[in-house]
Amino acid sequence: MPPRSVPSERQKRLGAELRRMRNDAGESTDYAARLLGLDRAKISNMEAGVRAVTPERVRTLATNYGCNDEQYVEALVAMAKPRPKDWWETYRGQLPAGLLDITEMEWHASAVRAGAFLHAPGLLQTDGYVRAVGSAALPPLSEHEIELRVAMRMQRQQVLHRPTPISYTAYIHEAALRIEFGGMKVMRAQLHHLCEMSELRNVEVRVVPFSSGAFPGAGQALMYATGVVPQLDTVQLDSAHGPGFTHAPAQLDKYRAQLDWMQTVSFDPGKSRDFILTLANA
Incomplete structure (x- = not known):
């Protein structure tokens, strides 16, 4: 997916939660990049909310980071799902x-x-x-x-x-x-x-x-x-x-x-x- 010019606060929040999850697991951006088959810069952009992340990749990261909080993971998956254009x-x-x-x-x-x-x-x-x-x-x-x-x-x-x-x-x-x-x-x-x-x-x-x-x-x-x-x-x-x-x-x-x-x-x-x-x- 192409990078966003200006991510919304919600998009930045999803990225921040993925970064927090990775840090809690003690893993590096190199590890996440190898896991998803991406270069490290794309992981950094993903965690900054600049690059979109798919629900499938959220699940992959959560599983490999050892996050067992199912409700939390599902909430992040919902944030990653494509949405129709909201009224605002x-x-x-x-x-x-x-x-x-x-x-x-x-x-x-x-x-x-x-x-x-x-x-x-x-x-x-x-x-x-x-x-x-x-x-x-x-x-x-x-x-x-x-x-x-x-x-x-x-x-x-x-x-x-x-x-x-x-x-x-x-x-x-x-x-x-x-x-x-x-x-x-x-x-x-x-x-x-x-x-x-x-x-x-x-x-x-x-x-x-x-x-x-x-x-x-x-x-x-x-x-x-x-x-x-x-x-x-x-x-x-x-x-x-x-x-x-x-x-x-x-x-x-x-x-x-x-x-x-x-x-x-x-x-x-x-x-x-x-x-x-x-x-x-x-």
Whole structure:
């Protein structure tokens, strides 16, 4: 298969897992190359996500690396299988690749926990709110790109409504509920929407009040996506330069602990809904 010019985060993740599996087995890239009848450079590209790997080769590598975790291997095999063009691919080349990577991560997760400090969580935003956030960007975004972002954000939210929806927990700091993106009318609609979404059985919204005091981390938005197996958990972090992704065990532990802290200090779902509704009706 020809190399990819820009691999997606999911493709890079598959390669990283194959590299981790090889390292755990104490094997070299030369060993993997001989095993598959490839040169060493192709193995390096495969482990970087630049070159595709077939499901059959994933099984061959797993067997010869002595990986006996059948669920983990099958999850990697599923990642390697060719897929029809996913809906978010229609935005490739029109929006930053990182936005597509977030969408793909959410789509394949079994559960997502989100921590938001300054904005409403992406999967719970209204179109007016998305438009207001996009309009505040620097350097300014064109009207066309803002509308593309609105359309994609709305489509992203189908993971909450599809026949097998993800389980979604949003921890929202009080600050994010009081910053009026788009003005009072847009923000009031956003607050009412949060209340409506919190009524879904697969969605839990919890407010972290100002009274909780100091908080861990730098205050950037984060998402913890639970994979189909624990080895495929992923954290996504927002930054001014675009989304970042990490799956190092120490980092996963760190951000799980941060979300656990938010769980501890937040209002329960009922009190959170009442709190948001009070703000919306103020």
